[in-house]
Amino acid sequence: MKTIVILGGGIGGIVTANELSNRLGGEHKIILIEKNMEHSFVPSYLWLMNGDRTKKQISVPLKSLLKKSVEVVNDIVSEIVPAEWKVIAGEKEYRYDFLVIALGADLAPEKIQGWDESIHTYYTLEGADKLHETLKNFSGGKVALVIASMPYKCPGAPHEGAMLIEDFLRSKGLQEKVEISLFTPETQPLPVAGPELGNAVKSILDKKGIRFHPLMQLNSVDTRSKQLFFNGKDTYEYDLLIVIPPHQAPEVIRTSDLANANGWVDVNPASLQTKYENIFAIGDIASIPLPGRWFPDKPMMLPKAGVFAHLQADVVAKNIVRKIQGEKADEKFCADGYCMLEAGEDLAGFAYGDFFGEPHPQVHLKQIGRKWHIGKVLFEKWWLSPIGFKKTFYKNLLQAGGKLIGIPVKL
Ligand SMILES: Cc1cc2nc3c(=O)[nH]c(=O)nc-3n(C[C@H](O)[C@H](O)[C@H](O)COP(=O)(O)OP(=O)(O)OC[C@H]3O[C@@H](n4cnc5c(N)ncnc54)[C@H](O)[C@@H]3O)c2cc1C
Missing domain, CATH: 3.50.50.60 (FAD/NAD(P)-binding domain)
Incomplete structure (x- = not known):
């Protein structure tokens, strides 16, 4: 044994x-x-x-x-x-x-110079819940979403977060009163997925009026004056700060x-x-x-x-x-990965491809639509269902859906 x-x-x-x-x-x-x-x-x-x-x-x-x-x-x-x-x-x-x-x-927010509890993150259960309360009461201003350092979990999640926040604040009628900026030390959105996907995500962010700031390495935060300091020289004033904390x-x-x-x-x-x-x-x-x-x-x-x-x-x-x-x-593990990228308004994109592709990862984004969002919801239901009949039901549903659109669903 x-x-x-x-x-x-x-x-x-x-x-x-x-x-x-x-x-x-x-x-x-x-x-x-x-x-x-x-x-x-x-x-x-x-x-x-x-x-x-x-x-x-x-x-x-x-x-x-x-x-x-x-x-x-x-x-x-x-x-x-x-x-x-x-x-x-x-x-x-x-x-x-x-x-x-x-x-x-593990998340290590304390590694950010100037970190305190006024800074939000949705990378934890409690953090996401607390941020929702803040967003509900937010009346407008500059929202800064900052990727503090690399590596971090889920290359799509910061961009999805920015789009869902934009969607939520727009649904409160605040679109004219809000400026959303996404800062990252990277050169493009999702560089780990290759240039094609990065360009596609950048254009979606642009359409939603989300300002994407590449090559911005966060040095420190001053939560009293609500200022961010990047690259040893650039500063940015915010009203609401959300970070993707350093990982270790x-x-x-x-x-x-x-x-x-x-x-x-x-x-x-x-x-x-x-x-x-x-x-x-x-x-x-x-x-x-x-x-x-x-x-x-x-x-x-x-x-x-x-x-x-x-x-x-x-x-x-x-x-x-x-x-x-x-x-x-x-x-053998082969890095054919996929991701349903939430874009707000109950819509999502679907990114799929070979992350081990050469000369760089070959990951493509399919047209944004309702079906990818539904797929993500079904996946969540499958994952959280207890072992047994319910789990098998959702598994069959996902696999049948995958067959219909020509994507093999391995669960
Ligand atoms: C906001 C957000 C959205 C995401 N969305 C997606 C997505 O759409 N698609 C996707 O593919 N990925 C997504 N991810 C990433 C995904 O959640 C992680 O990559 C995934 O959970 C990694 O799985 P894991 O088993 O390696 O680690 P985890 O799922 O984090 O599991 C690690 C476990 O180890 C336990 N543990 C740690 N230390 C100890 C210890 N010393 N003793 C005992 N237990 C310990 C922890 O409690 C935890 O349960 C997202 C992540 C975030 C934060």
């Missing part, structure tokens, strides 16, 4: 655990360690921010999403000891034959010998194996360079996105099962 330990019960951890359970039944032990037993669907934070959802509607007990054969441990992972094939969480040690690290990325790997990884110079975990891009044969890292914690993409002189990384955590979980689970069964573990 083998023991597979999964660290983290977010998108990657949940998919890994269920996929292993589907393929192994109850024959082997699957342990998932997670510090938070209430799971919220992160992509829906955007809808929490604009009032289309409540916290309750996008949160469910973690166990409802997991197969019965998965043993769930509610604790904080504090140490990984590859030499002894064990991890430590709380007071206990957990020995493994295979370890899957899916601990995601969880401490247990940063302090382990699995961390690279930036704290993330290097993996084989095809197998997600770390430098240890029986340890895999997937999702936001993994660091995978994109062929041919540099900024300014460092390789750009595969975006931190749920779609990749999901696909990687599937690959790792299949390969672990094959190893256990004495077969060749030759399932």
Whole structure:
């Protein structure tokens, strides 16, 4: 009997655990360690921010999403000891034959010079909820949305956020009284997805009157005078400030010998194996360079996105099962990713393509429309449904919809 330990019960951890359970039944032990037993669907934070959802509607007990054969441990992972094939969480040690690290990325707003609680973010459940209250009472002025640094989760989310805020404030009749600006240290929107998608998103932002400011590295904030300082020289005065905070790997990884110079975990891009044969890292914690993409002189990384955590979980689970069964573990991750990009007014674009494409990622944006928004809503319903009939219903619906428009839906 083998023991597979999964660290983290977010998108990657949940998919890994269920996929292993589907393929192994109850024959082997699957342990998932997670510090938070209430799971919220992160992509829906955007809808929490604009009032289309409540916290309750996008949160469910973690166990409802997991197969019965998965043993769930509610604790904080504090140490990984590859030499002894064990991890430590709380007071206990957990020995493994295979370890899957899916601990995601932590937010570190305190790294912003001048940070205080008056600054908003919708990158957390509580933050998105609080921002909605502020937007409800906002009567006009300059809204600054700032990407503090790279890397950050979901390359589309800052742009979606800007468009949903514009939509929300317009629906309050404030369009003439509001100026929305999006600042980023990057050269274009979503550079990780290649130039075509970046140009398409830029033109949508332009049409909505959202000012896009590339190559703006935030240095500090003065919340008393409501000023932003960029690049050591440029300043901008705001009335409402929303940031995408700096991201970092969880401490247990940063302090382990699995961390690279930036704290993330290097993996084989095809197998997600770390430098240890029986340890895999997937999702936001993994660091995978994109062929041919540099900024300014460092390789750009595969975006931190749920779609990749999901696909990687599937690959790792299949390969672990094959190893256990004495077969060749030759399932490979290929970075064909997609994203439904919310644009406001219940419309969305659909970006799809090969992030490993050369000379740069080949990601294309399909015409904005209602069907992509409906697809995103159905995906949310599928994700949050408990294991069982309801989940199968939404899965069938999504797959039938995908077939109709010629897009294979792998769930
Ligand atoms: C606003 C927003 C919108 C997004 N929209 C999209 C989208 O439309 N499409 C898309 O593909 N992606 C989207 N993303 C990105 C997506 O949410 C992440 O990329 C995805 O959740 C990564 O999955 P993961 O399993 O690697 O990490 P997570 O889902 O973050 O899971 C990590 C888990 O590890 C747990 N954990 C961390 N440290 C410890 C510890 N020491 N001990 C125990 N447990 C621990 C955490 O509690 C968490 O549950 C969005 C992100 C944001 C913020």
